Amino acid sequence: MSEPFKIIICGEGGQGALSVAEIVARAAWMHGKKAVCMPYFSTEKRGGVSMAYAQIGDEPIVYPKFSEADLWVALSQRSVDRIHSYLKPDTKCIVNSFLVKDVSTLEGHEVHEIDATRIAKEELKKPRTFNMIVMGAMLRLIPGLDKAAFSEALERQFKDKYERDPSLREMNQKGFDVGYELIK
Template sequence: MKEEIIIAGFGGQGVLSMGKILAYSGLMEGKEVTWMPSYGPEQRGGTANVTVILSDQRISSPILNSYDAVIVLNQQSLDRFESKVKPGGVLIYDSYGIHTPPKRTDIKVYKVDATEASFEMKNAKSFNMIVLGAYLKVRPVVTIENVLKGLKKSLPERHWGLIPMNEEALKKGMSLVTT
C-alpha cells in the first residue's frame, strides 16, 4: 500500500496540521511516512500545501508530480492541483468559496460541505478534522484510533481536552460523504 496525498488551501485552514496528523497516524501504524509542508511568508491568508506519503515500503522520494488523493480547500488550490490527481484517483474539496467545480471525469470527486458542518458544530476549528474524516471515509489509509493518537502526539498537552471534539468532527466528516 502506498498513498500519495496533497492537501492545499489558505494558511489558517489547518492544512499543515491535517498533514501532520495523517503523518503521525501512519507512524502509529508502523508505516513509512513523509511529511513535506510548503507555505508562503504570509502564513494566515497565504496559500499552503502539504504532501504526505504513507507506505508499507520505503519511500524513495518525497517529491511528487501527481497524487493518489488531492484535498483542496479553496478555488486557487483546486485550479492548481486538479490536474495533478492520477487517473482513477480522488479529489476531495470543500464547497465553500468554490466558484468553478472540478471538471475531470477520470477521477472520483467528492464535495464536502465542511465549512457549513463546522458552523453546525459551532466550532470553526473543527473544519480541518471534518475534511480529514471525509477523506478517511473515502480512503481509509489509517484508523480513527490512530488519528486520535496522532492528534494527541501533535497537540500540546494543554489542548488534549479538545480530542473528543476532534473525534466528533472526524465522524461528522465521514457522515458527509457517500461512497
C-alpha cells in the same frame, strides 16, 4: 515494492492544510506504516495558498515530492487550480464545497464535495473543527488506516492543548466522526 499512497492537500493560509498533512502522516506512522510529509512552504506566511504533500506506504519513503496524487484535497477555489496538475485518471478528490463552487475542471474524477466550513460553523458551532471534518472524510479514502490510529495521532498532536482544555478532545473527535460519515 508497493507504491506509497500519495496525498496532496491545498488550502488558503490558516485553513490548516499543513497540519492536516502532518496529522495524517503521523497517524499512519503510529499505525506502523512508513510515512513522510512536507509542506510546500513559501515566503507567503499570510494570505497565500498553502500546500502539503503526504505519503504513506510499507517501505521507507525517501523522496518527499511527487507529481501525481492518489488523494487530492482542495479546501478553496484557488487551491483547485494550484494543484490541478497533480491529478491522474484515478485520483480521488475531496473539495470543500463552501469555498469550491466550480468543479468543472475535475470532471471524470471521483469527486467528494463536502461542506466542511458550513458544518463546522453551523452544525458543530465550532469553526475550528473544520480540519477534523476534512480529516474524517480523508480517512475513508486512505487504505489501511483506521479511526483508532487517527485518534492516537490526534492525542499526540494536541497533547498540550488537550491538557489545558480537555473539552477540545471531545470537540475534535466529534468533528472527525462527522467528517468520517460524509463519505461512505
